Amino acid sequence: MEQQALDFIVWNVDPTLIAFAGLEIRWYGALFALAYLLGYQTIYWIYQNDGRDAAHLERLSIYLVIATIAGARLGHCLFYDPAYFLANPWKIPAFWEGGLASHGGGLGVILALYIHKRQSGETFLWLLDRFAIPTALVGMLIRLGNLFNSEIYGNPTNLPWAFIFERIDQIPRHPAQLYEAIGYG
Incomplete structure (x- = not known):
């Protein structure tokens, strides 16, 4: 018996998500922004709960957003298409054209936390431990953004929870973005 769509x-x-007056807000960007807002609130609560001074968190959050985007973009350029970006280096900063790699973003966050460690006097392991929860939250929401973009989909399958990503093809596939989002959660 053949399965149907x-x-x-x-x-x-x-x-x-919203398009108005030539401005387009995509689900991915909205979820990315929401992730960082919730991440900031989470780390603020963690700092207060630990009795730490949270005064520097606003500045650190800005650094982390920049480090995430820069690392994710550089990761994409270096890992996925280095020949193109070496031939067209002016395209490297154009993250709005698409192309971010989560592992590059993770490296950017680690670097930003390491630099912050030197300024704050907190140990690197303490920072990594405290930022693990908001980082997982950010990862989960970004993977949901990948779902809305119909990207990072999985291999073909006939399982009943398979997704047919109509903008890609008509093949039932594992919703790999959801698996990873659940893994982060």
Whole structure:
């Protein structure tokens, strides 16, 4: 018996959340921003709970956003298409054109926390321990953004929870973004 498209989750969500007056806000960007706002609130609570001074967290949060985006963009350029970006270096900063790599973003966060360690006097392991929770939250929401973009999908499958990403093809696939989001949570 052949399976039908109705046997699977058909995913055809528009990646644009809001479009107004030539401005487009995409689900990915909105979830990225929400992730950092919730991450900031989480780390603020952790600092207060530990009796630490949270006064420097606003500045650190700005550094972490910059480090995440810069690291994710550089990671994408170096890991996925280095020949193109070496031939077109002016395209490297153009993160708004797409192309971010989470492992590059993770390296950017680690570097920013290491630099912050030197300024704050906190140990690097203490910082890594405290930032693990908000980092997982950020990762989870970014993977949901990947779902809305119909990217980072999995291998073909016939399992009943398979997604057909209509903007990609008509093949039922593992929702790898959801697996990873659940793993972060």
